Amino acid sequence: MRILIALAAALMVAGATTAQAAAPAVMAAPNINGANVKAHLTQLQSIASANGGNRAHGRPGYLASVNWVKSKLDAAGFTTRVQSFTYGGATGYNLIADYPGGDANNVVMLGGHLDSVTSGPGINDNGTGSASILEVALQMKATNFKPTKHVRFGWWGAEELGLRGSRAYVNSLSSTEKSRIKAYLNFDMTGSPNPGYFVYDGTEHKPVIPGSVDLQKRLEAGFASFGVPTELTLVNGRSDHAAFTAAGIATGGTFTGAEKIKTTAQAQKWGGTAGQAFDRCYHRSCDTMSNINDTALDRNADVIAWTLWATAA
Ligand SMILES: [Zn+2]
Numbered sequence: 001m002r003i004l005i006a007l008a009a010a011l012m013v014a015g016a017t018t019a020q021a022a023a024p025a026v027m028a029a030p031n032i033n034g035a036n037v038k039a040h041l042t043q044l045q046s047i048a049s050a051n052g053g054n055r056a057h058g059r060p061g062y063l064a065s066v067n068w069v070k071s072k073l074d075a076a077g078f079t080t081r082v083q084s085f086t087y088g089g090a091t092g093y094n095l096i097a098d099y100p101g102g103d104a105n106n107v108v109m110l111g112g113h114l115d116s117v118t119s120g121p122g123i124n125d126n127g128t129g130s131a132s133i134l135e136v137a138l139q140m141k142a143t144n145f146k147p148t149k150h151v152r153f154g155w156w157g158a159e160e161l162g163l164r165g166s167r168a169y170v171n172s173l174s175s176t177e178k179s180r181i182k183a184y185l186n187f188d189m190t191g192s193p194n195p196g197y198f199v200y201d202g203t204e205h206k207p208v209i210p211g212s213v214d215l216q217k218r219l220e221a222g223f224a225s226f227g228v229p230t231e232l233t234l235v236n237g238r239s240d241h242a243a244f245t246a247a248g249i250a251t252g253g254t255f256t257g258a259e260k261i262k263t264t265a266q267a268q269k270w271g272g273t274a275g276q277a278f279d280r281c282y283h284r285s286c287d288t289m290s291n292i293n294d295t296a297l298d299r300n301a302d303v304i305a306w307t308l309w310a311t312a313a
Contacts, residue, residue, distance in 0.1 A: 027146075029309035030139045032132070034298030040131035041123055043068060045289050048121030053285070055116040057158040058090030065114050066093045069134055069155055073097045076141040078153075085157070085168035092157035094165045099140055102150035107180045108312040109152045110136070110304070111166065112187040113159030113240055120285040124292060125258070129187030130155055132301040136308060147312035149182070156240050159188075160283075166240035170247050178247050183215055183311055186241035186253035187304060191297035192279040194272040195256040197223060198233035200241065202252060211250025218310055219252055222303040229269055254303060256296045258282045 044065060048054055051061030070080050078097040085092050095114065112129030116122020137153050139145075158164035170178070186200070202208070202216030216232070223230045233255055235241070241251040257278020267274035272293075281287040 027143075027309065027313065029305040030143050032135055032139060032298070032301035032305050034294055034301060037128075037131045037135045037297055037301050038292075038294070040134055041127045041289060041292065044127040044131065045121050045123055048116065054118050054120060055114070055122055056118040057087065057092050057115050057161055057164070059118065062115050062157065063093060065130075066095050066155065066157075069114065069130065070095055070097075072134060073137060073153075076138050078137065078141075083169060083172065085165065087158050087161060087164040092165055092168070094157050094169050095155040096169070097137065097153045099137065099147075099151040099153075102147050102312070104150050105180050106149045106182055107152055108147075108149050108308065109154060109181050109184045109244075110187070110308060111154035111156060111184065111240055113157070113165065114155040115157050115160055115165075116287075117160050117283045119283060120281070120287045123287050123289055124189055124191050124193070124279055125282060125287055126159070126188045128189060128191040128292065128297055128300075132190055132297070132304055133187055135301060136305045139305060145309070147309075149312040151308065151312050159240055163240055163242055166243040170243040178249065181244070181249050183211060184241060184244040184249050184251045185215065185304070185307065185311075186239055186251060187300070188239040188253065188255060189258060189279065190254060190256055190300035191292040191294075192256035192258070193291050193293050194262055194276050194278050194280070195293045195296035196262060196266055196270055196278050197228050197230045197296070197299070198255040198257065199223070199230050200251070200253040200255070201232040201234050204234050204236070205245045209245065209248060209250050212245070212252060215250055215252030215307075215311070218307050219254060219303060222306040222310070223299070225306065226299055226302060228299055231266075254300050256293070256300065
Protein backbone atom coordinates (compact mmCIF):
# COMPACT_ATOMS: atom_id res chain seq x y z
CA MET A 1 0.00 0.00 0.00
CA ARG A 2 2.63 2.41 0.98
CA ILE A 3 4.78 1.82 -2.06
CA LEU A 4 1.81 2.35 -4.34
CA ILE A 5 1.22 5.75 -2.77
CA ALA A 6 4.87 6.63 -3.20
CA LEU A 7 4.78 5.41 -6.78
CA ALA A 8 1.64 7.39 -7.49
CA ALA A 9 3.24 10.51 -6.02
CA ALA A 10 6.34 9.93 -8.13
CA LEU A 11 4.19 9.50 -11.21
CA MET A 12 2.29 12.68 -10.44
CA VAL A 13 5.53 14.63 -10.14
CA ALA A 14 6.82 13.06 -13.34
CA GLY A 15 3.51 13.78 -15.04
CA ALA A 16 3.51 17.38 -13.93
CA THR A 17 7.07 17.85 -15.13
CA THR A 18 6.30 16.23 -18.45
CA ALA A 19 3.18 18.31 -18.89
CA GLN A 20 5.10 21.49 -18.20
CA ALA A 21 7.89 20.57 -20.54
CA ALA A 22 5.52 19.45 -23.30
CA ALA A 23 2.94 22.22 -23.02
CA PRO A 24 3.06 24.03 -26.36
CA ALA A 25 2.51 27.71 -26.64
CA VAL A 26 -1.16 28.38 -27.47
CA MET A 27 -1.32 28.56 -31.23
CA ALA A 28 -3.02 31.67 -32.55
CA ALA A 29 -5.52 31.18 -35.32
CA PRO A 30 -4.30 32.42 -38.68
CA ASN A 31 -5.77 35.54 -40.20
CA ILE A 32 -7.54 34.18 -43.26
CA ASN A 33 -6.67 35.94 -46.50
CA GLY A 34 -9.94 37.13 -48.01
CA ALA A 35 -8.35 37.07 -51.47
CA ASN A 36 -7.88 33.31 -51.15
CA VAL A 37 -11.57 32.88 -50.30
CA LYS A 38 -12.49 35.07 -53.30
CA ALA A 39 -10.31 32.91 -55.54
CA HIS A 40 -12.27 29.82 -54.45
CA LEU A 41 -15.51 31.69 -55.18
CA THR A 42 -14.23 32.52 -58.66
CA GLN A 43 -13.72 28.80 -59.24
CA LEU A 44 -17.28 28.05 -58.14
CA GLN A 45 -18.56 30.79 -60.46
CA SER A 46 -16.56 29.29 -63.35
CA ILE A 47 -17.98 25.85 -62.60
CA ALA A 48 -21.52 27.26 -62.67
CA SER A 49 -20.85 29.18 -65.89
CA ALA A 50 -19.51 26.05 -67.58
CA ASN A 51 -22.53 23.98 -66.45
CA GLY A 52 -25.65 25.89 -67.41
CA GLY A 53 -25.31 28.69 -64.86
CA ASN A 54 -25.93 26.85 -61.61
CA ARG A 55 -24.55 24.28 -59.15
CA ALA A 56 -27.89 22.76 -58.18
CA HIS A 57 -28.74 19.27 -56.93
CA GLY A 58 -28.93 16.79 -59.79
CA ARG A 59 -27.23 19.19 -62.24
CA PRO A 60 -23.67 18.73 -63.51
CA GLY A 61 -22.45 21.91 -61.82
CA TYR A 62 -23.05 20.36 -58.42
CA LEU A 63 -20.90 17.27 -58.86
CA ALA A 64 -18.23 19.42 -60.56
CA SER A 65 -18.20 21.61 -57.42
CA VAL A 66 -17.79 18.53 -55.20
CA ASN A 67 -14.94 17.20 -57.32
CA TRP A 68 -13.13 20.54 -57.33
CA VAL A 69 -13.34 21.04 -53.53
CA LYS A 70 -12.30 17.40 -53.04
CA SER A 71 -9.20 17.85 -55.22
CA LYS A 72 -8.03 20.79 -53.09
CA LEU A 73 -8.49 18.83 -49.85
CA ASP A 74 -6.87 15.68 -51.21
CA ALA A 75 -3.82 17.71 -52.21
CA ALA A 76 -3.61 19.09 -48.66
CA GLY A 77 -3.62 15.62 -47.10
CA PHE A 78 -7.21 15.40 -45.87
CA THR A 79 -8.97 12.04 -45.91
CA THR A 80 -11.99 12.64 -48.12
CA ARG A 81 -15.01 10.63 -49.10
CA VAL A 82 -18.08 11.35 -51.19
CA GLN A 83 -21.34 10.12 -49.71
CA SER A 84 -24.18 9.74 -52.18
CA PHE A 85 -27.88 9.87 -51.48
CA THR A 86 -31.02 10.05 -53.58
CA TYR A 87 -33.54 12.85 -53.58
CA GLY A 88 -36.21 13.78 -56.11
CA GLY A 89 -35.08 11.12 -58.54
CA ALA A 90 -31.49 12.43 -58.65
CA THR A 91 -28.29 11.40 -56.92
CA GLY A 92 -26.97 13.92 -54.42
CA TYR A 93 -23.51 14.05 -52.88
CA ASN A 94 -21.97 15.12 -49.59
CA LEU A 95 -18.22 15.66 -49.37
CA ILE A 96 -16.74 14.66 -46.01
CA ALA A 97 -13.13 15.57 -45.20
CA ASP A 98 -11.19 14.52 -42.10
CA TYR A 99 -8.07 16.37 -40.96
CA PRO A 100 -5.50 13.80 -39.85
CA GLY A 101 -5.03 13.33 -36.10
CA GLY A 102 -6.81 14.49 -32.97
CA ASP A 103 -9.02 12.58 -30.55
CA ALA A 104 -11.48 10.54 -32.63
CA ASN A 105 -13.88 10.46 -29.66
CA ASN A 106 -13.96 14.25 -29.55
CA VAL A 107 -14.89 15.55 -32.98
CA VAL A 108 -15.42 19.17 -33.99
CA MET A 109 -17.24 19.47 -37.29
CA LEU A 110 -17.67 22.44 -39.65
CA GLY A 111 -20.01 22.47 -42.60
CA GLY A 112 -21.93 24.37 -45.21
CA HIS A 113 -24.05 23.53 -48.22
CA LEU A 114 -22.35 23.39 -51.58
CA ASP A 115 -25.48 23.32 -53.76
CA SER A 116 -27.11 26.39 -55.30
CA VAL A 117 -30.69 26.87 -56.43
CA THR A 118 -31.30 26.27 -60.15
CA SER A 119 -31.85 29.97 -60.90
CA GLY A 120 -28.24 31.06 -60.40
CA PRO A 121 -24.65 30.22 -59.48
CA GLY A 122 -25.20 30.60 -55.72
CA ILE A 123 -22.09 32.61 -54.95
CA ASN A 124 -23.28 34.18 -51.69
CA ASP A 125 -25.71 31.28 -51.06
CA ASN A 126 -23.62 29.30 -50.35
CA GLY A 127 -20.39 29.64 -52.25
CA THR A 128 -19.29 31.89 -49.39
CA GLY A 129 -19.61 29.40 -46.54
CA SER A 130 -18.25 26.61 -48.74
CA ALA A 131 -15.22 28.62 -49.90
CA SER A 132 -14.52 29.96 -46.40
CA ILE A 133 -14.42 26.58 -44.66
CA LEU A 134 -12.30 25.28 -47.56
CA GLU A 135 -9.74 28.03 -47.00
CA VAL A 136 -9.79 27.46 -43.22
CA ALA A 137 -9.21 23.74 -43.84
CA LEU A 138 -6.27 24.51 -46.13
CA GLN A 139 -4.82 26.87 -43.51
CA MET A 140 -4.96 24.13 -40.87
CA LYS A 141 -2.48 22.24 -43.01
CA ALA A 142 -0.47 25.31 -44.04
CA THR A 143 0.07 26.32 -40.40
CA ASN A 144 0.63 22.74 -39.26
CA PHE A 145 -2.20 23.08 -36.71
CA LYS A 146 -2.23 20.07 -34.37
CA PRO A 147 -5.53 20.27 -32.49
CA THR A 148 -6.16 17.88 -29.61
CA LYS A 149 -9.65 17.23 -31.02
CA HIS A 150 -10.39 15.61 -34.35
CA VAL A 151 -11.63 18.06 -37.00
CA ARG A 152 -14.00 17.09 -39.81
CA PHE A 153 -15.58 19.15 -42.56
CA GLY A 154 -18.80 18.56 -44.50
CA TRP A 155 -20.00 20.12 -47.77
CA TRP A 156 -23.68 19.25 -48.04
CA GLY A 157 -25.81 18.49 -51.07
CA ALA A 158 -29.45 19.41 -51.70
CA GLU A 159 -29.78 21.89 -48.83
CA GLU A 160 -31.93 24.08 -51.02
CA LEU A 161 -34.43 21.22 -51.44
CA GLY A 162 -34.94 20.73 -47.70
CA LEU A 163 -31.61 20.05 -45.99
CA ARG A 164 -31.42 16.64 -47.69
CA GLY A 165 -27.67 16.02 -47.65
CA SER A 166 -26.96 16.93 -44.03
CA ARG A 167 -29.91 14.82 -42.92
CA ALA A 168 -28.65 11.88 -44.98
CA TYR A 169 -25.24 12.25 -43.33
CA VAL A 170 -26.51 12.44 -39.74
CA ASN A 171 -28.94 9.58 -40.39
CA SER A 172 -26.06 7.46 -41.69
CA LEU A 173 -24.21 7.71 -38.37
CA SER A 174 -24.53 5.15 -35.58
CA SER A 175 -25.47 6.51 -32.16
CA THR A 176 -21.84 6.03 -31.11
CA GLU A 177 -20.59 8.03 -34.09
CA LYS A 178 -23.10 10.79 -33.33
CA SER A 179 -21.99 10.91 -29.70
CA ARG A 180 -18.39 11.51 -30.79
CA ILE A 181 -19.35 14.78 -32.52
CA LYS A 182 -19.18 17.36 -29.73
CA ALA A 183 -19.79 20.46 -31.85
CA TYR A 184 -21.07 21.33 -35.32
CA LEU A 185 -20.52 24.80 -36.78
CA ASN A 186 -22.56 25.83 -39.84
CA PHE A 187 -21.74 28.58 -42.32
CA ASP A 188 -24.42 29.52 -44.84
CA MET A 189 -24.25 32.97 -46.51
CA THR A 190 -21.28 34.83 -45.02
CA GLY A 191 -20.73 37.52 -47.65
CA SER A 192 -24.10 39.20 -48.15
CA PRO A 193 -23.78 42.46 -50.14
CA ASN A 194 -25.64 44.57 -47.53
CA PRO A 195 -24.36 42.57 -44.59
CA GLY A 196 -25.44 42.01 -41.05
CA TYR A 197 -23.33 40.11 -38.55
CA PHE A 198 -25.54 37.43 -37.08
CA VAL A 199 -24.68 34.57 -34.75
CA TYR A 200 -27.04 31.63 -34.32
CA ASP A 201 -28.97 31.89 -31.05
CA GLY A 202 -27.80 28.93 -28.98
CA THR A 203 -31.15 28.74 -27.18
CA GLU A 204 -33.21 28.28 -30.36
CA HIS A 205 -33.64 24.55 -29.95
CA LYS A 206 -35.79 23.38 -27.05
CA PRO A 207 -34.66 21.83 -24.83
CA VAL A 208 -31.54 23.98 -25.04
CA ILE A 209 -28.33 22.07 -25.71
CA PRO A 210 -25.85 23.74 -23.31
CA GLY A 211 -22.94 23.33 -25.71
CA SER A 212 -24.82 25.39 -28.31
CA VAL A 213 -24.76 28.41 -26.00
CA ASP A 214 -21.02 27.89 -25.51
CA LEU A 215 -20.51 27.92 -29.29
CA GLN A 216 -22.68 31.03 -29.63
CA LYS A 217 -20.57 32.82 -27.01
CA ARG A 218 -17.35 31.72 -28.68
CA LEU A 219 -18.49 33.00 -32.09
CA GLU A 220 -19.56 36.28 -30.47
CA ALA A 221 -16.15 36.53 -28.78
CA GLY A 222 -14.51 35.96 -32.16
CA PHE A 223 -16.38 38.88 -33.72
CA ALA A 224 -15.72 41.01 -30.61
CA SER A 225 -11.99 40.32 -30.95
CA PHE A 226 -12.20 41.92 -34.40
CA GLY A 227 -14.32 44.80 -33.07
CA VAL A 228 -17.47 43.74 -34.95
CA PRO A 229 -20.84 44.05 -33.14
CA THR A 230 -23.22 41.12 -33.62
CA GLU A 231 -26.86 40.22 -33.18
CA LEU A 232 -28.33 36.85 -32.39
CA THR A 233 -30.55 35.28 -35.01
CA LEU A 234 -33.10 32.49 -34.90
CA VAL A 235 -32.34 30.44 -38.00
CA ASN A 236 -35.37 28.29 -37.18
CA GLY A 237 -33.94 25.17 -38.70
CA ARG A 238 -33.40 26.84 -42.08
CA SER A 239 -29.95 25.39 -42.62
CA ASP A 240 -27.90 22.25 -42.20
CA HIS A 241 -27.23 22.57 -38.48
CA ALA A 242 -30.84 21.42 -37.97
CA ALA A 243 -30.02 17.75 -38.52
CA PHE A 244 -27.23 17.93 -35.95
CA THR A 245 -29.34 19.84 -33.43
CA ALA A 246 -32.10 17.25 -33.80
CA ALA A 247 -29.52 14.59 -32.92
CA GLY A 248 -28.69 16.45 -29.68
CA ILE A 249 -25.36 17.78 -30.99
CA ALA A 250 -24.29 21.30 -29.95
CA THR A 251 -24.45 23.63 -32.95
CA GLY A 252 -23.58 27.20 -33.84
CA GLY A 253 -23.00 29.34 -36.88
CA THR A 254 -22.82 32.74 -38.51
CA PHE A 255 -24.97 34.42 -41.15
CA THR A 256 -24.88 37.80 -42.92
CA GLY A 257 -28.57 37.92 -43.87
CA ALA A 258 -30.80 36.93 -46.78
CA GLU A 259 -34.16 38.33 -47.92
CA LYS A 260 -34.97 40.28 -44.75
CA ILE A 261 -34.69 44.08 -44.72
CA LYS A 262 -31.88 45.88 -42.88
CA THR A 263 -33.27 48.30 -40.29
CA THR A 264 -32.07 51.84 -39.68
CA ALA A 265 -30.51 50.77 -36.39
CA GLN A 266 -28.68 47.93 -38.13
CA ALA A 267 -27.38 50.25 -40.86
CA GLN A 268 -26.11 52.65 -38.18
CA LYS A 269 -24.32 49.77 -36.47
CA TRP A 270 -22.94 47.92 -39.50
CA GLY A 271 -23.07 50.37 -42.39
CA GLY A 272 -24.85 49.52 -45.62
CA THR A 273 -28.34 50.50 -46.70
CA ALA A 274 -31.38 50.60 -44.42
CA GLY A 275 -34.66 49.56 -45.99
CA GLN A 276 -32.92 47.19 -48.36
CA ALA A 277 -32.54 43.41 -48.11
CA PHE A 278 -29.31 42.00 -46.73
CA ASP A 279 -29.09 40.06 -50.01
CA ARG A 280 -31.23 41.45 -52.83
CA CYS A 281 -30.06 38.61 -55.07
CA TYR A 282 -31.07 35.84 -52.66
CA HIS A 283 -31.99 32.79 -54.79
CA ARG A 284 -31.76 34.82 -57.99
CA SER A 285 -29.60 34.71 -61.11
CA CYS A 286 -27.73 37.82 -59.88
CA ASP A 287 -26.15 35.89 -56.97
CA THR A 288 -22.81 36.16 -58.77
CA MET A 289 -19.30 37.35 -57.88
CA SER A 290 -20.63 40.92 -57.79
CA ASN A 291 -23.06 39.92 -55.02
CA ILE A 292 -20.37 39.74 -52.34
CA ASN A 293 -19.31 42.17 -49.62
CA ASP A 294 -15.57 41.54 -49.31
CA THR A 295 -15.33 42.85 -45.74
CA ALA A 296 -18.13 40.62 -44.45
CA LEU A 297 -16.62 37.63 -46.27
CA ASP A 298 -13.18 38.22 -44.79
CA ARG A 299 -14.41 38.93 -41.26
CA ASN A 300 -16.51 35.78 -41.21
CA ALA A 301 -13.62 33.69 -42.52
CA ASP A 302 -11.41 35.10 -39.75
CA VAL A 303 -14.09 34.29 -37.15
CA ILE A 304 -14.44 30.75 -38.52
CA ALA A 305 -10.70 30.18 -38.05
CA TRP A 306 -10.66 31.91 -34.65
CA THR A 307 -13.55 29.75 -33.42
CA LEU A 308 -12.17 26.51 -34.81
CA TRP A 309 -8.79 27.10 -33.20
CA ALA A 310 -10.48 27.98 -29.88
CA THR A 311 -12.80 24.95 -30.00
CA ALA A 312 -10.47 22.23 -31.25
CA ALA A 313 -7.11 23.19 -29.71
ZN1 LIG B 1 -28.00 28.64 -48.14
